[in-house]
Amino acid sequence: MITDPARLASFAHDEAAGAPYALPAAVVRPRDTGEVAAVVAYCAERGVPVVARGAGTGLSGGANAVEGCVVVSFAAMDRVLSIDPDERLAVVQPGVVNDHLRAACAAKGLWYPPDPASAPWSTIGGNVATNAGGVCCVKYGVTRDYVLGLEAVTGRGEVVRLGRRTAKSSAGFELAGLLVGSEGTLGLVTEITLRLRGERAQEHTVVGYFDDLPSAGRAVAHVVAAGVVPSALELVDRYCLRAVDEWKNMGLTDGGDVLLLARCDAPGAAGLQEADTVLACFEAAGATWSARSADPAEADALFAARRLVYPALERLGMVLSEDICVPRTLVPEMLARLERTAESNGVRIASLAHAGDGNLHPMLVVPRGDERQLARGREVFEEVVDQAIALGGTVTGEHGVGLLKMRGLARELSPAVVDLHRGIKRVWDPAGILNPGKVFTA
């Protein structure tokens, strides 16, 4: 148990820009489910808040400590317990890092698809808490699609096993799926049974540069209409490209203003056909330059550059990052609205997007410590969230609600649905100790 204030500070918050947090009263690092259950039971009896924490890479404040809380860090429960190649299952502890699991699977010819940008650091427990996505979700789905079963500790300190190890089941309510994305408000996940896939076929990369966001948006719409489901379809706008160039001098902006990166992985010749279709879509939308990349190293470098966007922007100030998701045919419309919103507010919105599934990450950079600009940026993003909702979208595609999307969620859901959330929380956590004040108000 950690109670030294100097050390507590590093467990006080995640990476959400400007979300409130407090110093925890204590941090515990349980080694097994029994210890988790004991901590929760102790806290339930005394009404002490409990905040679960993986790697702290969240972007919504879901892992931020609240006044007087105990932070339960899963750093010491970081083992891959088993990988079964025939059943295509992995059983893991919540603290295992996403990339470590992926490597362990790859060593057995298997693949765990969800690949959030945080994969080198974020944990499966955190991925489960936020229903994390990533680049390949456009074809392969999100974390929830891979969670078959869970062990969890409820707010009463009870250990429950939910879900299954079988390919399918209709036995009772889908409680494992309910816990995925519940951000530590219903239970603390202590073990996860994950579905795996076999190794994927070779990916073919298609690169396109565009003069502006509308033409890149049209290219995305063309791909959607062509019926191709790429295994990645990422958009990086001029502000993002420039930030990476200024840092790494990669020459990304030499090709043009907006970059689209697509990958196709249908097996055999079908994959090449898909890639050629995507290329034709890029060209039809007015790409200034486009090509099917013949060099895997070059293709990987472009995807690596995409991952550098966030740290590159962080060099320039505090990055406010949105996570809206709109119906995918409305990506061009949402991009146009982002441009108008930026203009009317006199700000610069940088956009990175999982364009193929309509999940946009508009970003605003504000000078560190400038509370006025931070507040202003938040207001701009509330406008953006309203526009996403108006287009039939959602306030968070993959980051979770945490603290930062609470206002938006209250607008997305009807009061009756929020009441269902509150009722369900009372069932799992009658004392109201699990991550209180997150996602929705009590």
Added chain:
Amino acid sequence: MITDPARLASFAHDEAAGAPYALPAAVVRPRDTGEVAAVVAYCAERGVPVVARGAGTGLSGGANAVEGCVVVSFAAMDRVLSIDPDERLAVVQPGVVNDHLRAACAAKGLWYPPDPASAPWSTIGGNVATNAGGVCCVKYGVTRDYVLGLEAVTGRGEVVRLGRRTAKSSAGFELAGLLVGSEGTLGLVTEITLRLRGERAQEHTVVGYFDDLPSAGRAVAHVVAAGVVPSALELVDRYCLRAVDEWKNMGLTDGGDVLLLARCDAPGAAGLQEADTVLACFEAAGATWSARSADPAEADALFAARRLVYPALERLGMVLSEDICVPRTLVPEMLARLERTAESNGVRIASLAHAGDGNLHPMLVVPRGDERQLARGREVFEEVVDQAIALGGTVTGEHGVGLLKMRGLARELSPAVVDLHRGIKRVWDPAGILNPGKVFTA
């Protein structure tokens, strides 16, 4: 509203053999969500039970009327409201028949995969209630995997919209997924937003005959170990084949005792490669005869024959049908246990199985009206259920719990998990009027 006892009888039960039911007090056939909400609100105020009903093709008694209840038939809410090819979404009313939706999708070059054997009659609302599966689930997943959003009426008579239209979302609890498979105990689903796929590639069929269940089981295990994910992998045993032959004289038993039917649909040459791998697996397991079918009509006829098994057995008596699902590598072990159980109990268990995902449908035929043999059959199947649970399996892969699997479910889930079910039900249905006495005891 129907209250004529003669007409009420046809709404009193589904197709579950030997599950208890009562005559409903009334049957209503609402035309829209407002009418559903009005009926539920009326019943909630008076404590009148409400049982939702699709086509009544269920096999667990989930739609069986209870004493004094109002049956809400969705027969008049049977429209496909929209199909959006670019978003790959369909919005439907609950009463639309599965095959009708599939045809409407196919007309637009789209595909709704879940294909229960009841597809010509069963409704999407009923499929949602039981989280229905089918033949192609082994590769393409079950109903829940295709439900993005729902409109539902809670037990308070409130209309709520759950889920999304977007490719992904982390906005609050996954309440749409919670309703899928809840068998009408939490809410009445009044509209469903479904994810679609593009038309599938051509399927290649592989047929294998085997001398006995163990060798067919080994063939399934070989396919699993080879890493091929077929788009169908069905097992039909000797008793099933004989019943169809005796009825339709199709010569199914000429080839051998146990039939495996596999399909592969990877695009292009990859599909043929997969089919050849499956063929090699069948041969390695000792198939007495096996071939990749060159004739699509012949292949379709074999799958059609598989669908005739249940009606063919029904000619012989009342069919008790199980729905266990075990980890797929344990299919051979489960088949062996079924043979031993049949032998030790002196009964004949016929087996039809979605073998590729471990979902077995053992069936017992008992003379109609013979209560003693019916009770005996039930006890034999409780043994079978216990064995499935012992192998890490589940009591129902795709039929739902209804009335017939309640005893099994209580053994599969811990008391704490059943208590979570009860608590969640109280949140959605505080008066306890929605399908009372189903799935778990109050």
